[in-house]
Amino acid sequence: MRIDKYLANMNVGSRKEVHQLIKKGVVAVNGKTVKTPKEKINENDVVTVNGEEIAYQKYHYFLLNKPKGVLSATEDRSQKTVISLLDSQDQYLPVGRLDKDTTGLLLLTNDGQLNHELLAPNKHVAKVYRAQITGVADEETAKTFASGMTLGDGTKLKPAKLKILKQDKENDTSEIEIEISEGKYHQIKRMFGAVGMKVTALDRRSMGNLHLPADLKRGKYVELSLDEVKNIK
Structure with a gap:
């Protein structure tokens, strides 16, 4: 090399x-x-x-504060990807995916085993998001999510924890925090859609024991220490 x-x-x-x-x-x-x-x-x-x-280190782990408008992919012919935000262009993969318009915590690594461990359906790794919602979420919404929903297409979801941070009845909006333990396609957006609301902004704050640092700016990343990686595992 x-x-x-x-x-x-x-x-x-x-x-x-x-x-x-x-x-x-x-x-x-x-x-x-x-x-x-x-x-x-x-x-x-x-x-x-x-x-x-500078000793050789086989695996690297980066915590990225994903900005809006960037794809959670390794490459794309026409759009910017999260890999392009790294100084190193080695073979890294995003652990799971955030939608193009979703921001926040995204882990990038070349450790395929960790990728599998965090994404395996039987692992139930908790993920916490904050969101802006069109519609007034209330305790009934929280109860519906906590009971485990079945979406209109028959998709069954595990119970989710909804915390209401702010309600604005005059403008028909809400700010919420939601914790889910799975990652189905557009899951949170579909959940709110099922109760007549719309997600207008979505930001992932944590994944398992890994939390987004308050001082990490959008589009920036930090490399995790071995102790932090052990904590994830």
């Missing part, structure tokens, strides 16, 4: 930033200063930046 790709994949920086580090002469392989970003390395080489060893 090329040294610039290796360092970018280990999240030392973007390819451009890595090239600058190499120009400064602070990148070394087996104690020898790297002269070109094209230099090839293997898994037995010792790579350092400013004297600090």
